[in-house]
Amino acid sequence: MKNKSRRDFLKLFGLTGAGLLTGAGHAGANEGLRINNEELGMLYDATKCVGCKACMSACKRVNGDFGSLAYERAKFDPDGLWDAPEDLSGSTRTLIKLFKESEDRWSYVKYSCMHCQKPSCVSVCPVSAMTKDKVTGIVDYNKDTCIGCRYCQVACAFNIPKFQWDKSIPQIVKCDLCKNTNLREKGISACAEVCPVGAIKFGKRKDLLQEAKERIKESPVKYVPHIYGEHEAGGINHLYLASMPFKKLGLPEIKPEAPAEFSEKIQHTIYKGFIAPVALYSTLCFIAVKNMKNHDKSADHEKQKQEEEKR
Numbered sequence: 001m002k003n004k005s006r007r008d009f010l011k012l013f014g015l016t017g018a019g020l021l022t023g024a025g026h027a028g029a030n031e032g033l034r035i036n037n038e039e040l041g042m043l044y045d046a047t048k049c050v051g052c053k054a055c056m057s058a059c060k061r062v063n064g065d066f067g068s069l070a071y072e073r074a075k076f077d078p079d080g081l082w083d084a085p086e087d088l089s090g091s092t093r094t095l096i097k098l099f100k101e102s103e104d105r106w107s108y109v110k111y112s113c114m115h116c117q118k119p120s121c122v123s124v125c126p127v128s129a130m131t132k133d134k135v136t137g138i139v140d141y142n143k144d145t146c147i148g149c150r151y152c153q154v155a156c157a158f159n160i161p162k163f164q165w166d167k168s169i170p171q172i173v174k175c176d177l178c179k180n181t182n183l184r185e186k187g188i189s190a191c192a193e194v195c196p197v198g199a200i201k202f203g204k205r206k207d208l209l210q211e212a213k214e215r216i217k218e219s220p221v222k223y224v225p226h227i228y229g230e231h232e233a234g235g236i237n238h239l240y241l242a243s244m245p246f247k248k249l250g251l252p253e254i255k256p257e258a259p260a261e262f263s264e265k266i267q268h269t270i271y272k273g274f275i276a277p278v279a280l281y282s283t284l285c286f287i288a289v290k291n292m293k294n295h296d297k298s299a300d301h302e303k304q305k306q307e308e309e310k311r
Helices: 002-030 054-063 070-076 120-124 151-155 182-186 190-194 205-218 259-310
Strands: 040-045 095-102 105-111 130-132 139-141 200-204 238-241
Touching: 040 205, 054 095, 054 190, 120 130, 120 151, 120 259, 182 190, 190 200, 200 205, 205 238
Parallel strands: 040 238
Antiparallel strands: 040 200, 095 105, 130 139
16 A cells, blocks of 8 residues: 555656646747847948948947056057057947958958847846847846846857956946937937948838848849848847858858747746756655665564564
8 A cells, every 4th residue: 555655646746747848848839039120220231331430439439438448548559549449348339340351352340239139148147137128129238237247248149248357346348229328319329320421220120121131132243142130140130231251250150040049948948837846856756755665675674683583
């Protein structure tokens, strides 16, 4: 009777865990990434850019980042009159770089936050310091919530978020589309507002995609027949047009599947319905019951041995 009860108990736990696992698996499979083309973004046309870096200056001026990294200024200008950063950093949210393919073939490219449809930085942040606005799609950062773990840096496929190593109270720095500055005051990002040649266009993702497709259609020889960001990493809101392969402009080759979407499916499948705890406690229970059974056998054997010695 005792053995039967134990078997029934273990069967119940096993069936419950299996049922939960199956149910969660179906739930995870039904979850999918939906592209929201109403979100705000930018279209950067590398064929129009002249490398004036007016966008960089405007970004620093509007967002108050100018000269906060002493080593950057000292490297290019000991007197601190100007700076020319080589990469995004704790004081640089927007960067223009020059890439050369051959003697007569070269191109500028703009780097700043991609404002992904499914941002990995938001997905991995343990304290929700990184957030994505449900209406505008802007990926923003709250320094008051951040614990400095820098998971966002590791998770970003584009290597965008930067940490202020030179500050006593550091924070993560990245483009927020001038959410609290130029966008609030003028309805446009500072970089797009000052670009003298129209290389940066600001607006809703759907309008930017339409504009990009029309440009490719009108000048097929001029452009690579692909809009970078339309599908990469599940879709990003910082779109690109160029005459050179995007890989040669330092933009990574990324599959259409969003990394965050894939990892979250696994997590949700495991933890939905307390599957992980049920599986853990089922295993522990099995081990405990097995040990109790072995202990009972040992006790019976010892008792039998003692009785035989008394005889």
